Every structure is written in C-alpha cells, then in structure tokens.
Amino acid sequence: xxxxxxxxxxxxxxxxxxxxxxxxxxxxxxxxxxxxxxxxxxxxxxxxxxxxxxxxxxxxxxxxxxxxxxxxxxxxxxxxxxxxxxxxxxxxxxxxxxxxxxxxxxxxxxxxxxxxxxxxxxxxxxxxxxxxxxxxxxxxxxxxxxxxxxxxxxxxxxxxxxxxxxxxxxxxxxxxxxxxxxxxxxxxxxxxxxxxxxxxxxxxxxxxxxxxxxxxxxxxxxxxxxxxxxxxxxxxxxxxxxxxxxxxxxxxxxxxxxxxxxxxxxxxxxxxxxxxxxxxxxxxxxxxxxxxxxxxxxxxxxxxxxxxxxxxxxxxxxxxxxxxxxxxxxxxxxxxxxxxxxxxxxxxxxxxxxxxxxxxxxxxxxxxxxxxxxxxxxxxxxxxxxxxxxxxxxxxxxxxxxxxxxxxxxxxxxxxxxxxxxxxxxxxxxxxxxxxxxxxxxxxxxxxxxxxxxxxxxxxxxxxxxxxxxxxxxxxxxxxxxxxxxxxxxxxxxxxxxxxxxxxxxxxxxxxxxxxxxxxxxxxxxxxxxxxxxxxxxxxxxxxxxxxxxxxxxxxxxxxxxxxxxxxxxxxxxxxxxxxxxxxxxxxxxxxxxxxxxxxxxxxxxxxxxxxxxxxxxxxxxxxxxxxxxxxxxxxxxxxxxxxxxxxxxxxxxxxxxxxxxxxxxxxxxxxxxxxxx
Ligand code: NAD
Numbered sequence: 001x002x003x004x005x006x007x008x009x010x011x012x013x014x015x016x017x018x019x020x021x022x023x024x025x026x027x028x029x030x031x032x033x034x035x036x037x038x039x040x041x042x043x044x045x046x047x048x049x050x051x052x053x054x055x056x057x058x059x060x061x062x063x064x065x066x067x068x069x070x071x072x073x074x075x076x077x078x079x080x081x082x083x084x085x086x087x088x089x090x091x092x093x094x095x096x097x098x099x100x101x102x103x104x105x106x107x108x109x110x111x112x113x114x115x116x117x118x119x120x121x122x123x124x125x126x127x128x129x130x131x132x133x134x135x136x137x138x139x140x141x142x143x144x145x146x147x148x149x150x151x152x153x154x155x156x157x158x159x160x161x162x163x164x165x166x167x168x169x170x171x172x173x174x175x176x177x178x179x180x181x182x183x184x185x186x187x188x189x190x191x192x193x194x195x196x197x198x199x200x201x202x203x204x205x206x207x208x209x210x211x212x213x214x215x216x217x218x219x220x221x222x223x224x225x226x227x228x229x230x231x232x233x234x235x236x237x238x239x240x241x242x243x244x245x246x247x248x249x250x251x252x253x254x255x256x257x258x259x260x261x262x263x264x265x266x267x268x269x270x271x272x273x274x275x276x277x278x279x280x281x282x283x284x285x286x287x288x289x290x291x292x293x294x295x296x297x298x299x300x301x302x303x304x305x306x307x308x309x310x311x312x313x314x315x316x317x318x319x320x321x322x323x324x325x326x327x328x329x330x331x332x333x334x335x336x337x338x339x340x341x342x343x344x345x346x347x348x349x350x351x352x353x354x355x356x357x358x359x360x361x362x363x364x365x366x367x368x369x370x371x372x373x374x375x376x377x378x379x380x381x382x383x384x385x386x387x388x389x390x391x392x393x394x395x396x397x398x399x400x401x402x403x404x405x406x407x408x409x410x411x412x413x414x415x416x417x418x419x420x421x422x423x424x425x426x427x428x429x430x431x432x433x434x435x436x437x438x439x440x441x442x443x444x445x446x447x448x449x450x451x452x453x454x455x456x457x458x459x460x461x462x463x464x465x466x467x468x469x470x471x472x473x474x475x476x477x478x479x480x481x482x483x484x485x486x487x488x489x490x491x492x493x494x495x496x497x498x499x500x501x502x503x504x505x506x507x508x509x510x511x512x513x514x515x516x517x518x519x520x521x522x523x524x525x526x527x528x529x530x531x532x533x534x535x536x537x538x539x540x541x542x543x544x545x546x547x548x549x550x551x552x553x554x555x556x557x558x559x560x561x562x563x564x565x566x567x568x569x570x571x572x573x574x575x576x577x578x579x580x581x582x583x584x585x586x587x588x589x590x591x592x593x594x595x596x597x598x599x600x601x602x603x604x605x606x607x608x609x610x611x612x613x614x615x616x617x618x619x620x621x622x623x624x625x626x627x628x629x630x631x632x633x634x635x636x637x638x639x640x641x642x643x644x645x646x647x648x649x650x651x652x653x654x655x656x657x658x659x660x661x662x663x664x665x666x667x668x669x670x671x672x673x674x675x676x677x678x
Pocket of ligand 1: 472
C-alpha cells in the first residue's frame with residue numbers, strides 16, 4: 001500500500017497553492033483517508049470529497065506508454081474502484097512530458113500472427129469499453145502529449161480537461177504508422193466531435209492544440225495549469241452530461257449522410273494516394289462506416305492492415321526517426337544558447353528565424369542592414385503564421401537581433417556561416433571572424449558543395465569547424481546533415497548534433513564528401529528525370545508518376561524549385577562527368593531558372609507551378625528514376641558517408657521525403673530482392 005496519500009486542493013482552486021508542475025499540488029497530501037493503492041505504473045488515491053485520483057507514472061521512462069502490463073494494472077485499479085465506487089475518478093499523468101504517448105510500439109512490432117494482433121486490439125478495446133461504462137463520472141486531466149492509445153483512454157472518460165499550454169497536443173497518429181486507432185477512438189471521437197473533424201484527425205494524424213481541442217469539443221475546457229486539479233474536481237462532480245456532437249457534424253455520423261461523408265473521404269484518399277500504397281486510411285473509413293470503429297468486427301481487415309508491409313515499414317521509419325533524434329541528445333554536450341548567423345539570404349535568414357523560434361538568442365549579420373531587412377520581414381510573417389499568438393510571436397522576434405557589424409561573433413556559442421557558395425569568400429570571412437570567436441565556440445558552415453578540408457585549411461583551430469547543412473525551406477525540412485571536418489575528433493560534430501536536436505531538427509552525421517548524402521542521391525535522380533524530358537516525355541507526366549509512387553513532389557518540379565542554375569551546377573559536380581541534359585542547359589541559357597525567375601520547366605505564378613494535364617507514364621518509369629538514386633545511396637554508404645544502411649535510408653527519407661511506405665531506398669531494394677528470390 002502506498003502511504004503517500006491524496007489531498008484536497010481547495011487552495012489551488014483559489015489560485016493560491018504553490019502548484020507543482022501540471023497542477024499536482026504536493027502540499028495537501030496527508031489530509032485524506034488512508035486508502036488508495038499503487039501498482040508499478042499507477043497510483044490511486046481518494047480525497048476527502050470522494051474523488052479518486054488515478055495517476056499514470058510508467059516505470060523506467062520519461063513518457064507513459066500503454067503496454068500490456070500498464071493496461072492489466074489499469075484493469076486491477078478498476079476492480080478496486082468497482083469494489084468501492086468513488087464519487088468521481090480523475091485520470092492523470094505524473095510525467096512532465098505529457099499524459100500518454102500511446103500504445104507500446106515494440107509490442108506492436110513484435111506481433112506474431114493474426115491471433116496476437118486480435119488480442120492486442122481486444123485488450124484495449126475491452127478495457128476502455130469497461131472504463132466508459134462505469135457508473136461514476138470519469139475525467140481525463142491532460143497536459144503535454146496525449147496521443148494514440150492515450151487519447152483513446154481519455155475519450156473513454158466522460159470529461160476531458162486540457163492544460164492551456166503550448167505543448168498540449170492531442171492526436172490519433174496511428175495512420176502514420178500504417179494502422180488504425182483500435183481501442184475505441186474510431187467510435188468515440190466521431191461521436192464527440194462529429195464526423196468531419198474526427199475523420200480529419202484519424203486520416204491525417206494531425207495534432208490538435210489546447211485551443212482547438214476546446215473549440216472542437218474534444219476537451220470540455222482548457223484550463224490554466226495551476227487550476228487543473230481544482231477544475232478537474234469541480235468538473236467530475238458537476239453532474240453535467242457527456243458532450244456529444246450536434247448539428248451537421250453529428251448527422252454525418254448517421255445514415256444516410258454517413259455514406260456521403262465516407263464517399264468524400266475515400267475520394268480524398270484516392271486523390272492523395274492513387275496507387276494505394278497506404279491501405280490504413282481506407283480501412284479507417286470502412287471501419288468507421290460499417291463497424292462503428294470496432295476493428296474486432298472486421299477480423300480480415302484487421303489482420304490485413306496489421307500484417308501489411310506498409311505498417312511494418314512505417315514503424316521502421318518511426319524507429320529511424322527516433323534514432324536520428326538520439327543523435328541530437330548528446331549527454332554532456334555544452335549547450336548552445338546564442339547563435340550568430342552570417343549571411344541573411346535565403347538560408348541564413350531562415351536558419352536564424354528558426355533558431356529564434358526555438359528559443360535561442362540569435363544575432364544575424366550581413367553586409368548591411370538593407371540585406372538583413374528582408375529576412376526580418378520573412379521572420380515576422382513566419383512567427384505570426386506559426387505561433388498564432390501575438391505575444392509569443394513578438395518574443396520570438398525580439399530574440400532575433402539584426403547585427404550588421406557582427407558584434408555577436410564574440411559572444412556566440414556557435415557561428416553559422418551561410419554566405420555565398422564561394423571558397424574564397426568563405427575563407428576571407430573565416431580569417432576575419434576566427435580571432436574573435438569565444439574559446440570553445442563552434443564555427444559551422446551551411447555549404448552544400450564545398451569541402452570542409454578546403455574551407456578549414458587556413459584556420460588556426462580547424463577542429464572547431466563543422467558542417468551544419470540545412471535544407472530549403474528550413475522551416476519545413478526536418479533533416480540537417482552534420483558534417484565532420486577533417487580535424488574534428490568527433491567532439492565538434494557531436495556538439496553540432498546536440499544543437500540540431502535542441503532546435504527540433506533531425507541530425508544526420510555524415511562524412512565530408514561531395515553532395516554529402518542527400519544532394520548526392522538527388523542529383524542522378526533529377527538527371528534521369530530530365531533525360532526523360534529530352535526523350536520527349538512531358539514534365540507533368542514524369543512528376544505525376546513520381547508523386548503517385550509516393551514522392552512529396554515530382555523531380556522536375558523539384559528542380560524548378562531548387563533553381564535550374566543550381567541544379568546544373570550541382571549536376572556537373574555530382575553526376576560523375578555525365579553530359580548535362582539538353583532541356584536543362586537550354587533553359588539556363590535562356591535565363592529560365594525555375595520558380596525564382598517565374599519560368600523553368602513550368603510557368604510559376606504565386607509560388608505555384610502551372611501544370612498541364614499529365615499523360616500516361618510508360619511502364620517502369622518510377623523504377624527507372626529511382627534506380628540511380630538507390631545506386632548512389634549504396635555508393636555513398638560504401639564510401640562511409642553515413643555509417644550504416646539504416647542511416648542512409650533515414651537521411652534519404654527525411655531529407656527528400658522518399659516514399660516512406662517503402663521503408664527507405666536501400667530497405668525497399670532489399671525487400672524487392674527478397675521477394676524476387678522467394
Ligand atoms: P543567398 O545568396 O541567398 O545569401 C547569401 C547572403 O550572404 C547574401 O545576403 C549576401 O549579402 C551575404 N554575404 C555574402 N558575403 C558576405 C560576407 N562576407 N559577410 C556577410 N554576408 C555576406 O545564398 P543562400 O542560398 O542562402 O546560400 C547560402 C549558403 O547556404 C551557401 O553556402 C549555399 O550553398 C548553402 N545552401 C543553400 C541552399 C539553397 O537552397 N539556397 C540549401 C542548402 C545550403
């Protein structure tokens with residue numbers, strides 16, 4: 001039995017209690033009657049008002065996951081509550097990170113056969129159905145992340161309150177792993193918020209913040225953190241009926257409009273994924289439409305989805321992402337709090353804006369104030385769009401300091417150089433700034449194509465030089481290549497990886513080699529696509545074939561976006577001496593440089609390519625275009641640019657958006673090979 005007993009936090013209700021994080025007030029614990037209980041992962045306490053507080057605190061981790069033991073213990077807690085029903089039950093988390101991150105992905109990955117798959121679904125479905133049916137009122141008190149199975153647990157409660165904090169995030173991300181929310185979410189979410197909002201969340205995995213959760217009715221209210229406990233007690237004892245969707249969103253849950261909503265959802269799915277690489281979204285619509293979200297009623301579909309290659313590969317991609325994130329968590333790396341960026345152009349301006357968004361102090365240098373001003377203008381708009389909160393946007397903007405004289409160099413922990421791609425210009429700059437760097441400060445270059453050996457040749461301390469290669473557009477691209485310089489013993493690269501992790505990007509450690517990993521694999525792919533144009537295929541046909549294959553953007557549109565002059569220069573360097581495609585040379589000669597000049601392979605209007613209708617692609621086109629990419633990924637791996645095949649796949653997926661359902665280019669190739677030899 002646990003002796004750390006519960007409390008009545010009326011003080012918190014008045015806003016006077018010194019509330020610990022997430023409203024868990026530690027002061028009043030010893031006033032309650034002596035009954036409660038603990039298991040390895042849960043703590044149950046009863047307070048003087050007869051409210052039971054059930055706290056999830058999974059052993060041995062920073063986040064709560066709903067593994068089989070955690071669910072079994074929840075069942076035993078419900079047994080205890082059945083024996084002595086409380087006036088109300090509040091379920092909450094003791095983890096600062098959030099409520100619960102969802103089911104245990106390792107259990108899912110280890111599933112062996114249809115029976116185990118069904119058992120895994122039934123385990124959560126039955127337990128949450130039991131929770132939803134208890135006689136006393138229940139409430140989920142949510143802070144931080146509340147994802148997947150965690151949200152399904154919260155949905156099984158009568159009420160939900162969310163902390164009114166920026167990190168509150170509710171979602172059903174199962175679809176991103178190629179599966180479906182199997183523990184009641186597909187039934188309870190539409191009933192609560194209506195079909196359109198529920199289908200959107202279930203089919204995209206999109207996160208909903210505190211404000212939106214309250215607006216949708218997903219949460220009964222959003223509450224300041226210090227008042228969470230008091231609000232929970234008040235709400236759970238309020239006797240208010242459970243919320244339900246009303247009006248048209250509710251009608252769309254029922255016949256005959258349900259069929260219409262399902263048809264529209266299926267059409268959107270087919271438009272996005274015409275070749276059906278991702279079977280889970282259509283399965284979710286089927287399960288919602290025909291089985292009230294209960295996958296146990298459709299065993300064949302359940303088994304097909306859980307055993308699909310797509311689900312397996314998407315779990316693999318999730319794990320690759322976790323691996324990259326781990327590179328960004330270097331124990332003991334001295335933190336970077338002040339970044340100085342030199343070069344306020346396309347990249348430098350956006351890198352500076354991103355770092356300030358993520359809470360760092362940033363000084364931004366260019367040759368004069370007039371060249372910094374456009375970057376500040378972009379940053380202001382970016383913060384307004386992204387943060388949707390004037391005060392937060394202002395605070396981010398205040399962290400971004402224009403610095404035409406470069407005073408920040410002497411104070412920064414990290415200087416990122418993002419000036420023009422010319423060796424001499426960069427070396428001249430280094431000569432000026434190196435003597436002014438703080439002891440221990442890192443000097444990073446955002447170069448795409450210059451060698452760190454050449455760049456660092458004149459440095460007094462070449463070991464402090466590292467490549468931090470962001471991709472364009474900085475705000476949207478998750479990957480950053482972190483290039484080890486020739487004089488670095490690994491310390492600078494590790495610290496740079498920690499910095500990249502701290503600003504919420506995925507660091508990929510790479511060796512100094514032309515094109516590193518990502519540009520090296522893209523070059524032969526783009527080249528092959530342009531050869532197809534030389535052979536007479538329409539750009540639209542090529543791009544449509546590749547988006548149907550699963551790329552986020554076709555290669556010709558990508559070339560137009562990057563800039564055809566840059567594509568030509570990169571191609572010359574990275575294509576191993578191959579003759580540039582005629583279509584590319586002609587356009588560059590005519591000054592048609594793609595999106596930035598308003599015309600390239602396409603005409604560009606308002607940032608969008610004006611495309612004609614795509615024709616039928618010749619059979620095998622996608623394979624023809626991806627083969628050179630895969631071959632180059634293999635070469636870069638063999639040359640030690642990345643340390644193993646999984647990192648090569650991770651880099652290509654997160655750096656180019658390479659069709660995730662394949663599990664990555666090298667994995668996809670291995671899987672294809674295995675299938676053909678079977
Ligand atoms: P850009 O031409 O948009 O900006 C370069 C900026 O550097 C200009 O504002 C210029 O005034 C400034 N500058 C030049 N010399 C300077 C100096 N001595 N001191 C201070 N400022 C100086 O270039 P960009 O596209 O942002 O590229 C910058 C770097 O990032 C290059 O190394 C490029 O290879 C790399 N990169 C570019 C992209 C891309 O898509 N544009 C992607 C990844 C990496």
